[in-house]
Amino acid sequence: MSARDTHPDxxxxxxxxxxxxxxxxxxxxxxxxxxxxxxxxxxLPDFTLPSSAGRTVSFHEDRGHSMAAVVFFRSxxx
Amino acid sequence: MSQLVELQEATSRLxxxxxxxxxxxxxxxxxxxxxxxxxxxxxxxxxxxxxQVIREFxxxxxxxxxxxxxxxxxxxxxTYLVDAAGNVAAKSFNAGLTQRIGADGLIDASLGEILLRPxxxxxxxxxxxxxxxxxxxxxxxxxxxxxxxxxxVIRVDLPDGLHIYDEPVPDGMIATTFTLVSPEGxxxxxxxxxxxxxxxxxxVGELQVWSGRVDFIMPVWATDEITSLVRxxxxxxxxxxxxxxxxxxxxxxxxxxxxxxLALDVPVRRHVGPALDTMPGAEATAMDTNKWxxxxxxxxxxxxxxxxxxxxxxxxxxxxxxxxxxxPEACRxxxxx
Numbered sequence: 093m094s095a096r097d098t099h100p101d102x103x104x105x106x107x108x109x110x111x112x113x114x115x116x117x118x119x120x121x122x123x124x125x126x127x128x129x130x131x132x133x134x135x136l137p138d139f140t141l142p143s144s145a146g147r148t149v150s151f152h153e154d155r156g157h158s159m160a161a162v163v164f165f166r167s168x169x170x
Numbered sequence: 171m172s173q174l175v176e177l178q179e180a181t182s183r184l185x186x187x188x189x190x191x192x193x194x195x196x197x198x199x200x201x202x203x204x205x206x207x208x209x210x211x212x213x214x215x216x217x218x219x220x221x222q223v224i225r226e227f228x229x230x231x232x233x234x235x236x237x238x239x240x241x242x243x244x245x246x247x248x249t250y251l252v253d254a255a256g257n258v259a260a261k262s263f264n265a266g267l268t269q270r271i272g273a274d275g276l277i278d279a280s281l282g283e284i285l286l287r288p289x290x291x292x293x294x295x296x297x298x299x300x301x302x303x304x305x306x307x308x309x310x311x312x313x314x315x316x317x318x319x320x321x322x323v324i325r326v327d328l329p330d331g332l333h334i335y336d337e338p339v340p341d342g343m344i345a346t347t348f349t350l351v352s353p354e355g356x357x358x359x360x361x362x363x364x365x366x367x368x369x370x371x372x373x374v375g376e377l378q379v380w381s382g383r384v385d386f387i388m389p390v391w392a393t394d395e396i397t398s399l400v401r402x403x404x405x406x407x408x409x410x411x412x413x414x415x416x417x418x419x420x421x422x423x424x425x426x427x428x429x430x431x432l433a434l435d436v437p438v439r440r441h442v443g444p445a446l447d448t449m450p451g452a453e454a455t456a457m458d459t460n461k462w463x464x465x466x467x468x469x470x471x472x473x474x475x476x477x478x479x480x481x482x483x484x485x486x487x488x489x490x491x492x493x494x495x496x497x498p499e500a501c502r503x504x505x506x507x
Contacts, residue, residue, distance in 0.1 A: 102400075103394070106357065106391070106393065107355065107357055107393025107394060107395065108316070108393060108394055109394040109398055109399070109400050109401075112487065112490060112491060113490065116487075126246060126263075127228045127229060127246075128229065128246065128248055128261060128263040129227040129228050129229045129248070129250070129261070129263075130227065130228075130250065130258050130261075131258065132258045132259065132260060132261060133257060133258065134257060134258055135256050135257050135258075136250055136252050136256060136257070136258055137226060137227065139194075139216075139218075139223045139226070141194065141216035141217060141218055141223060142199050142216065142217050143202075143214040143215065143216050143217075144199070144202040144203045144205070144206040144211065144214065144215035144216075144217075145206070145212075145213075145214050145215075146203075147214075149192065149214050149216055151192065152256050154190075155190050155252070155256075157254050158188060158189070158190045158254065159187075159188050159189045159190070159251070159252060159253055159254055159259075159280060160189060160190040160191070160192060160251075160252040161184070161189050161190070161191050161192070161249060161250070161251055161252070161276045162192050162193075162194065162249065162250045162252060163173070163177070163191070163192070163193040163194070163249045164193075164194050164195070164224065164227070164229060164245040164246075164247055164248055164249070165173060165174065165193055165194070165195050165245075165247055166195065166244050166245070166247055167195050167196065167197055167244065167466075168171060168174065168195060168197050168201055168202055168205035168215065168457075169197055169201050169205075169444060169457075169459055169462040169463055169466060170240075170444045170446075170459070170463060
C-alpha cells in the first residue's frame with residue numbers, strides 16, 4: 093500500500109506526508125521571495141546563546157579563526 | 171532530528187575539514203540538553219527560545235501565525251557555511267522544508283568539490299567507445315532517509331579525443347540527458363553540470379561539449395512512498411536506476427546515440443522523530459517529547475497576544491493530528507487492509 097492513497101491534503105508538493113495538513117503554516121514550502129537571511133559574502137551577524145553543552149556561546153568569539161556551519165533547525169522536540 | 175543525528179555521526183569529518191558546528195532552534199535549553207544526552211550530541215545545540223536570533227536573521231517562518239502555538243517561532247530551516255573571516259561562504263535553504271543539507275554537503279561546499287567516500291554505494295559500467303560511467307549515492311553515509319537531500323554523482327570518463335554534448339544540438343544529434351527511472355517515490359532537482367567547452371563545427375556552428383572527466387550531480391530525495399514518518403512500511407533498500415542518453419563524437423566522426431542504465435542498491439534507514447504515536451514510521455527519540463511539548467505550549471500560550479485564539483488553534487491541531495481524514499490514522503488503516 094502506497095502513500096499515494098493518502099488523502100492529498102496531507103501530501104505536500106515534494107511528496108512528503110506529515111501529521112498535519114500540508115497547508116498548515118509550518119509545512120508550507122518556501123516561496124521564491126522567502127527571505128533566507130544574511131547574503132553570501134556578508135558577515136554572519138553575531139549572536140550569544142546558551143548551549144546544550146552547558147556554556148554560553150558568542151558565535152564569532154567562540155569559532156575563533158575557524159570555518160563554521162550554523163544550522164537553523166525546526167525543533168529537537170517535534 | 172535526523173539531521174542533528176546525522177551531523178553528529180559526521181562530527182569527526184567536519185572537524186577534519188576545519189568546520190565548527192553550531193545548531194540553533196527555538197527549543198527550551200532543557201529540551202536541547204535532553205536531546206543531546208539521549209543522542210550523544212557533542213556539538214553546541216543553541217537555545218533561541220523566544221526566537222530573537224531567528225528574527226534578527228530575518229528567517230522567522232511567517233506562514234506560522236502568532237496564535238499557532240506551539241509552532242510559532244520556528245525558522246525557515248537552513249544552514250550557513252561561514253568562512254574563516256566570518257563571512258557567509260554558502261547557504262542552503264530548500265523549498266521543501268523537510269529537505270536538509272547534511273555534513274557532506276557542507277564539506278563539499280567548503281572544498282568547492284564533491285568528495286566521494288569509500289562506503290558510499292557506487293556502481294559503474296563501460297559504455298560506447300570505452301567511455302566509463304559510474305554513479306555514487308553521496309551524503310548521509312550512503313543511506314536514504316525521509317526527505318534528506320542527497321546527491322547522485324554520475325561521473326563520465328571520456329577517452330582522449332571524445333566529447334559529448336549539452337543542449338542545444340542540431341537535428342539528428344542528441345545531447346547528454348539523465349533520467350531517474352526508479353524507484354518510485356524518489357524525486358530529483360535539475361541535474362547540475364560543470365561548464366562546457368565551445369566546439370566550432372563547420373556548417374553547423376558553435377556547439378557546447380564536455381570532454382575528459384565530467385561529474386554530473388542529480389540532487390535527490392526520498393518521498394513518503396519510500397520512507398515515511400507516518401507509516402512504518404519502509405523497505406530495507408531500494409534500487410536507484412538512472413538512464414543516461416548520450417552521443418560521443420571526435421572531431422571527425424560522430425557515433426550513434428546510445429543509452430546506458432546505471433543501477434544502484436541503497437539502504438533505507440528510518441527517520442528519527444518525536445516519541446508520538448502519530449509517527450509510527452519514525453524511530454522514536456528516547457527523550458521525553460511530551461514533557462517538552464508541554465513546556466513549549468505553556469511558553470507559547472504565555473507569549474500569544476490572543477490566548478483564546480491560540481488555545482483554540484491548539485485544540486483544532488490536536489484533533490487534526492489524531493483524527494485527520496487521510497492523516498496518520500487513515501494511512502495505518504490503508505496499510506492494514
